[in-house]
Amino acid sequence: MALKCEACSLCRQPNIxxxxxxxxxxxxxxxxxxxxxxxxxxxxxxxAFQGTANQFFKNILKSAAINPDNCYFTNTVKCVQFGExxxxxxxxxxxxxxxxxxxxxxxxxxxxILALGNDAYxxxxxxxxxxxxxxxxxxxxxxxxxxxxxxxxxxxxMAQAPNNSHLVSQCVTDLRKVNSIITGKFGFxxxxxxxxxTLDYSVIDSLTKLQEVVQKAYKSGVLAxxxxxxxxxxxxxxxxxxxxxxxxxxxxFATNEAEAxxxxxxxxxxxxxxxxxxxxxxxxxxxxxxxELRPLLEDPDDRVTLIGHNFKFDAKWxxxxxxxxxxxxxxxxxxxxxxxxxxxxxxxxxxSYTSIGGYEDAQDEYTKGLPGPDQWDMFKYPLSVIIPxxxxxxxxxxxxxxxxxxxxxxNKRNAFVFExxxxxxxxxxxxxxxxxHVDRPYLSQLDMDLELEMRKFExxxxxxAHAEIxxxxxxxxxxxxxxxxxxxxxxxxxxxxxxxxxxxxxxxxKMKMPIDDKHRSKKTKDASTGAKALQLLVPNYPIAxxxxxxxxxxxxxxxxxxxxxxxxxxxxxxHPDFKLVKYEDSDSGDLTGAITGRLSCSDPNxxxxxxxxxxxxxxxxFIPDYKDxxxxxxxxxxxxxxxxxxxxxxxxxxxxxxxxxxxxxxAYAASQIYGCSVDQVTKAQRTLAKTFNFxxxxxxxxAKVAELTGVCVxxxxxxxxxxxxxxxxxxxxxxxxxxxAKQNGYVTSMFGRVRHLADAMIVPKTREENNRHxxxxxxxxxxxVQGDASDLTLLSLGRIWKYLSSFxxxxxxxxxxxxxxxxxxILLSVHVDDAGEIIPHIKFNxxxxxxxxFITSKGVSLRADVSAGPSWGDQTDIEF
DNA sequence: ATGGCCGGCGCC
DNA sequence: AAAGGGCGCCGGCCAT
Numbered sequence: 001m002a003l004k005c006e007a008c009s010l011c012r013q014p015n016i017x018x019x020x021x022x023x024x025x026x027x028x029x030x031x032x033x034x035x036x037x038x039x040x041x042x043x044x045x046x047x048a049f050q051g052t053a054n055q056f057f058k059n060i061l062k063s064a065a066i067n068p069d070n071c072y073f074t075n076t077v078k079c080v081q082f083g084e085x086x087x088x089x090x091x092x093x094x095x096x097x098x099x100x101x102x103x104x105x106x107x108x109x110x111x112x113i114l115a116l117g118n119d120a121y122x123x124x125x126x127x128x129x130x131x132x133x134x135x136x137x138x139x140x141x142x143x144x145x146x147x148x149x150x151x152x153x154x155x156x157x158m159a160q161a162p163n164n165s166h167l168v169s170q171c172v173t174d175l176r177k178v179n180s181i182i183t184g185k186f187g188f189x190x191x192x193x194x195x196x197x198t199l200d201y202s203v204i205d206s207l208t209k210l211q212e213v214v215q216k217a218y219k220s221g222v223l224a225x226x227x228x229x230x231x232x233x234x235x236x237x238x239x240x241x242x243x244x245x246x247x248x249x250x251x252x253f254a255t256n257e258a259e260a261x262x263x264x265x266x267x268x269x270x271x272x273x274x275x276x277x278x279x280x281x282x283x284x285x286x287x288x289x290x291x292e293l294r295p296l297l298e299d300p301d302d303r304v305t306l307i308g309h310n311f312k313f314d315a316k317w318x319x320x321x322x323x324x325x326x327x328x329x330x331x332x333x334x335x336x337x338x339x340x341x342x343x344x345x346x347x348x349x350x351x352s353y354t355s356i357g358g359y360e361d362a363q364d365e366y367t368k369g370l371p372g373p374d375q376w377d378m379f380k381y382p383l384s385v386i387i388p389x390x391x392x393x394x395x396x397x398x399x400x401x402x403x404x405x406x407x408x409x410x411n412k413r414n415a416f417v418f419e420x421x422x423x424x425x426x427x428x429x430x431x432x433x434x435x436x437h438v439d440r441p442y443l444s445q446l447d448m449d450l451e452l453e454m455r456k457f458e459x460x461x462x463x464x465a466h467a468e469i470x471x472x473x474x475x476x477x478x479x480x481x482x483x484x485x486x487x488x489x490x491x492x493x494x495x496x497x498x499x500x501x502x503x504x505x506x507x508x509x510k511m512k513m514p515i516d517d518k519h520r521s522k523k524t525k526d527a528s529t530g531a532k533a534l535q536l537l538v539p540n541y542p543i544a545x546x547x548x549x550x551x552x553x554x555x556x557x558x559x560x561x562x563x564x565x566x567x568x569x570x571x572x573x574x575h576p577d578f579k580l581v582k583y584e585d586s587d588s589g590d591l592t593g594a595i596t597g598r599l600s601c602s603d604p605n606x607x608x609x610x611x612x613x614x615x616x617x618x619x620x621x622f623i624p625d626y627k628d629x630x631x632x633x634x635x636x637x638x639x640x641x642x643x644x645x646x647x648x649x650x651x652x653x654x655x656x657x658x659x660x661x662x663x664x665x666x667a668y669a670a671s672q673i674y675g676c677s678v679d680q681v682t683k684a685q686r687t688l689a690k691t692f693n694f695x696x697x698x699x700x701x702x703a704k705v706a707e708l709t710g711v712c713v714x715x716x717x718x719x720x721x722x723x724x725x726x727x728x729x730x731x732x733x734x735x736x737x738x739x740x741a742k743q744n745g746y747v748t749s750m751f752g753r754v755r756h757l758a759d760a761m762i763v764p765k766t767r768e769e770n771n772r773h774x775x776x777x778x779x780x781x782x783x784x785v786q787g788d789a790s791d792l793t794l795l796s797l798g799r800i801w802k803y804l805s806s807f808x809x810x811x812x813x814x815x816x817x818x819x820x821x822x823x824x825x826i827l828l829s830v831h832v833d834d835a836g837e838i839i840p841h842i843k844f845n846x847x848x849x850x851x852x853x854f855i856t857s858k859g860v861s862l863r864a865d866v867s868a869g870p871s872w873g874d875q876t877d878i879e880f
Numbered sequence: 881a882t883g884g885c886c887g888g889c890g891c892c
Numbered sequence: 893a894a895a896g897g898g899c900g901c902c903g904g905c906c907a908t
Contacts (some may be wrong), residue, residue, distance in 0.1 A: 470898095489908085499904060500887060521887075530888060555889060558902060579899095594898055598892085605900045607889035615890080640892090698896040765893055772893065782897040786892095790898095823892045823898085 008095040009088045010079035018046040023074030025102055030145075030182050031071045032110035034101070036119035036154060043080035049073035057116070058157035060168060064175030074106055076101060076123045083148045097123040109145050111182050117154025124149045132343045132584070134295075135174040136351040137181075137188050137358065148181055150174060166340040166756060175351060180760070187355025191362070194388060197354070201391035203383075207288055214296050221347050223296070224254040224307045224324070224398035226376040227314045228390050232587050233603070234317045235435070235575040236658050239566065245379040246277040248321040250386065252394040257402065260391035263289070264273065265321075269383045276863070280377065288321050297326045305329040305399045309393075310583070315429040327426060332400045334421050335592075337581035340483070340756055344583045346396060354399040358539050359392035376587070413752045417597070417791060418854070420751075421580050423798035427818060428578045430801070436606070436819050437829070439623045443564060446617060447482070457550035458497050464543040468510040469495050493739040497550060507544070513537050518707075526711055532707075556610060557706040560618045567604050572622045576820070579604045587854035593654040598823055607822045609872070619873030625829040626814050629867045633839060634845055634875055635796075639665050640789045640864040647750065647858035648784065651729025659861050661737030672726040673719060692723055696730070696783055699778030710711040734781050741780035749784035750854050751791040757783075789824055792850060792862070797826055799846045810834050812843045827872070839866060839878065 004019040005011055011019045031051070041050035058068040077096045079090060101123060105113065114267050115121040121130050124139045130151045138149040180186035181732065195200045201568045206212050217223040228249040231240045246266030254260040264270070264280035271278035282291065299306060306326060308314055310333040315326040336344045351357030366385050367375050374380045404410070462469055473494045474557040479731045480491035487493045495502050500701040507513045508527050519533035520526060527533070531551075538543040567574045571827050579593035580601045594600045601607045610618045624630035637643075639658075642665055646654040657668050670681040670689035681689075691708050694700075700708075706716040708853045724731040741760035748754050759776035762769055801818055809815040810833040819827045826847075830838055847864035850856065867875040 115894070224891085494905085495885080496904080498902095501904075509881060523886080526887095551889080555902080559890065559900095562903080596898060598898060600899050602900060605891085608900065613890095616900090618890095698898095700897090701895045703894090704896060771894065775897095778895090778897065786898060789892095825892085 005078070008078070008092045008097055010092050011080055013079075013081060013082050016079060017043040018079070020100060021046060021048055021075060021080070023048050025068075025072040025073055027072055027108055028072050029070055029072045029108070031066065031114065031178060032075045032105065032108050032112070033071050033114045033116065034120040034124065035073070035075050036117045037077045037548045038080045039076045040080055041450050042075065042652055053155040053159035055122060056159050060155075060158075060171055061175060064172045064178070066175060066178055067379040072110065074101070074104055076120045086395070093119065093123070093625050105140065105147065106142055109142065110147050112178050113140060113147050113149045114178070115149050115151040120154075120435075121149075121151040125151070127151075132345075132348070132589075133603075134170065137175070137177075137186075150177060150181075150564070153580075163672060165546070165638065167758075170341075184215065187352070189356045189358040189361065189392070191358070191388075198258065199391075199395070200259045201395070202261055202390060203387060204261050206611045207285065207292065209261075210289060210292050213253055213255070213261050214292060217296060219254070220255045221303070222255065222305045222307060222398065222401070224394045224401065225297070225311070225314065226252045226308065226393040226397060227317050228386055229317050230377050230379045232313075232376075233577075234320050235569055236567070240378075241377055244276040244278075245271065245377075246279060246321075247379075248317055249378045250390055251318070252390040254391070254394035254398040257399050258395065260395045260398075262387045262391050263369050264383065266379060267383055267386075268380050282753075288795075290324065293322070294324050295679045296400060297324050307332065307397055309333045309349075310586070311395045311402075312425050312429050312432070312580070315426075316433050319433045320427060322780045326429070326543070328422060328429075330401060331422060331425060332397055332404065333583060334425065334581055335404050335418065336400075337583055338411060338414050338418070338754075339409060340754075345586055346393060346400075349400050350392075350396040351849065353403040356392055356396060356398050356399070358623075359396065363389040384609075413748075414754075415752075417751050417753060420791065420798055423801065424580055424794050427798055427801035428580070431818050431820060432575050432577060434625075434817060435569065435571075435575040437623050437625050438564065438568060438572050438574055438621050440568065440572045443621055446562050446621065447557070450553055450561060452549065453553045454557060456592045457546060457553060461497060461543060461546045461550060464546060464592075465511060468506055472506055472510060476502065485717065487590075497547070498554065500529045503547065507537070507541075511541070511543075513541055513544075521564065554615065556615060560604075560609065561621075563604055564621070571652055574604065574606075576601050576606045578821070594790075595755065596783050596790065597749070597794075598790040599753070601820075606820050611873075616873040620871040622872035623870065625817065626831075627870075628832075629811070629837060630816070630829045630831055631870070632819070632872050632875070633828045633830045633835070633866065634872070635826045635828070635842060637793060637863045638865050640792060641785050642693055643860050643862060644788045644792075645697060645730065645733070647855070647860045649727070649729040649733035650858070651727045651733075654727055654730065655860055659859070662837040666693060669693060669723070669726070688719070692719065696723070696734075697782055698783055707840070737780045737784075738777045741777060747780045747784055749787040749791070750858075751788055753784075753787045755779065755783040755787070755793070782805065792855070793821060793824055793826065794848050795850060795852070796842075797821055799851075800826065800828070800842055803841070803846065804838075807834070807838070831870070835868070840880070843880070 005020045011521060021042050035049065038048065039051050042048050061068045077092050078100050081092065086527050097370065111768065112126060115124050118130050122128050124140055127133055130153060131798050134152045136151065140147045140149050153167060153171050158171060177186050194201060204213060230237055230245060230247045233240065234247065248265045249267060250265050252260060263595045266278040266280060269276055303321060304326050307330045308328055309331065311328050311331050315328060318324050320324055333344045333348065348358050350359065363385055366381060378386060386874055427769045476495060477493050480487040480493045504527055508515055515527045516533060516536055519530065520530035521528060531548060534548055535546040564574060582591060582593035583597045585592050624632045643658055646658055657665060665683045666689045667678050667686045669692065670685040671678045673689060674685055688709050692705060695705050702713050702716040702720055705720065706713045737747060741757050745758050745761045746754050746756045757776040757780055759772040760780055762773055764770035764773045779809045797818065804816055809831065811831060815832055816828060816830040816834055816838055843866055848862050851863065866878040869875040
């Protein structure tokens with residue numbers, strides 16, 4: 001079996017057994033399975049696809065109704081690699097598949113090539129991420145034939161967590177396609193589908209046609225809707241797009257599968273000198289169209305189920321540019337996030353759940369030919385490109401919805417959360433569209449104030465280490481010189497206060513400050529210049545204090561004040577983007593949103609506005625909708641995470657306390673630990689107990705408690721012990737969560753969320769595995785607590801939104817409105833004349849009375865604190 | 881120029 | 893040996 005090959009360095013390894021390990025299985029098979037690199041088992045036997053993980057994969061094949069004996073198996077790189085040399089790995093990967101894998105495919109001429117894992121996928125298609133692309137279909141062109149490449153997870157990836165069932169079931173979903181591809185039954189996009197009438201996509205070119213579509217929607221009872229627009233942010237079109245053109249490009253609808261409608265609104269194809277905005281219709285016609293669409297999309301009588309994919313985005317555009325407030329009923333992106341999908345992009349779901357996967361190819365091709373700034377500016381794409389694409393978006397959304405309904409993606413377990421998220425999607429469409437009011441004059445003032453403070457602190461800082469900085473300056477200048485003796489452009493030529501490298505060299509090298517080994521970078525072992533490390537140096541080195549002062553102000557300026565102007569609209573309002581689930585941003589490809597069910601917020605992030613100390617001046621930037629007539633009102637769930645923990649653990653002491661009149665749980669915990677009455681608790685003791693409380697929820701160790709509280713580790717250990725003696729139920733519950741996660745690899749919340757924690761199941765053998773394992777156990781405790789606390793807030797937010805939408809506002813032109821949410825708090829702009837009615841109703845009837853039995857039956861009351869004022873940073877508590 | 885990584889830091 | 897859950901965003905730095 002010693003085949004010859006000397007193409008790369010692998011065959012020159014001293015201990016190599018087999019050069020060019022052969023593929024195995026049925027060489028006349030229509031199914032070729034390609035793995036990544038050959039394994040040592042492969043090397044020993046001289047044949048591909050050996051080892052337990054591969055055996056495991058054969059069983060997965062069987063559960064997808066594929067007979068493994070009828071497949072051909074091989075590797076991307078045909079020799080095993082001993083050792084970890086990255087150069088050799090790279091060389092072999094570039095050389096080997098291009099010689100041998102190609103020949104092998106030519107020989108077998110399979111109909112389907114399964115690419116298992118990233119290496120195989122990249123070698124066969126040039127694409128890189130199996131996690132993102134699994135289940136999609138690609139064409140491999142051979143000489144006189146072509147094959148379909150189907151990427152899915154590698155056996156090793158799945159086998160490392162054998163009970164991680166959602167990975168396996170995703171893989172089975174992918175593999176089920178194989179047989180239908182072979183029999184020609186698997187459908188995917190082809191332009192022929194349009195030509196031969198399989199797909200009926202048409203343009204709405206008249207009011208009559210639109211009326212027909214509306215009637216079709218009422219008849220079918222479902223309507224998938226999607227829009228195309230210029231760029232991603234409806235509130236910053238002017239600063240992100242080049243040239244004239246109306247921002248809203250089109251709206252697409254689908255009422256039945258394979259039938260979709262394209263309503264053009266504005267496009268480069270319509271653009272003339274008289275019509276620079278490129279409108280498709282006259283102004284009168286546009287008005288008629290809008291009024292025809294309004295009842296359909298606002299749907300006051302609930303006649304249609306409106307479906308979208310990440311529809312908050314589309315609804316904002318429709319709201320801003322057509323003045324229609326869509327009422328969303330189902331969202332395929334939000335729904336798919338419940339399935340543990342790594343990627344929820346519509347294009348990807350189309351591969352998995354429809355027969356028009358790949359419809360975006362033509363449009364992607366067109367995009368590549370556009371200059372950078374015009375890419376994804378849909379106004380500039382010709383109608384011939386965007387009509388089929390836009391229609392397919394709506395069609396795919398509808399088909400995915402049908403599949404999700406048939407598959408029961410929204411089930412008994414998660415229906416309540418899903419309902420709450422859909423309502424929140426509608427609520428946040430309004431919140432984001434209306435934006436939050438910013439005090440623009442004060443913004444300029446604060447900008448100047450901070451600028452001056454920064455300069456002052458930096459000057460003082462430089463004075464305090466003048467000689468050392470001069471010395472460092474010279475060194476840094478020398479380092480910046482290139483071969484010609486001139487400073488290189490991309491290098492700094494002098495000391496910069498914001499460079500952690502420079503600070504580190506100044507403090508630890510020049511000034512010889514002692515390094516606390518606890519504060520070193522995990523990766524590089526460099527000494528930290530972070531706040532915790534600097535804090536220790538402050539008593540002996542006042543310059544450390546000065547740097548901390550500078551950083552505080554610098555953070556306030558660059559992180560907040562500097563960032564806001566670009567988000568401000570002409571009404572001095574900022575339109576942040578709240579994320580309701582964790583998903584893959586379709587523009588950047590980044591994962592965004594929170595895995596626990598919390599909301600996240602960006603552009604700008606209103607959930608990390610400084611609140612403590614001098615930082616409140618940033619918070620004062622945010623003001624009510626109308627000066628004097630409105631108040632900014634903040635509703636805050638008091639200690640909601642601890643209350644949720646009490647619901648779970650049913651510890652009688654915790655419950656009794658939370659149901660009592662006063663509710664300073666931190667002081668209470670301290671009194672229990674120190675064996676004194678609540679009013680005897682000192683401030684320091686309360687702070688200590690508060691730190692404990694959070695450490696418990698986050699799974700912090702004694703060392704962490706010690707670090708945060710300043711007590712020694714032994715003392716911290718004792719306190720934790722005492723704490724669990726006081727609340728034995730809590731300790732029991734935490735143990736139970738650990739046990740459950742170890743056995744099942746996931747945990748669930750009261751609201752019905754599932755958090756997959758595959759690492760909880762591993763039996764750790766190495767330090768690294770142990771870290772991952774313990775991190776998973778900490779999450780098993782924190783996830784449901786954080787998730788339910790957020791779901792209580794989300795539920796309340798939706799109820800407030802509904803309540804306010806039918807509230808008889810004393811001045812309907814200046815109604816009280818929701819403005820945002822920060823995890824366990826909800827922010828509103830409330831009319832002073834209505835505050836007396838609205839505030840108590842929200843506090844008592846909504847927040848403190850969630851109205852769901854799986855919460856109320858736990859016997860733990862909820863408490864909402866309320867504060868109000870003329871700005872977000874200037875708030876007074878309201879007593880009841 | 882642009883993108884990714886990292887240290888650092890703001891919030892709950 | 894390492895040991896805090898969940899986010900988004902900034903500037904510096906280095907690779908492309």
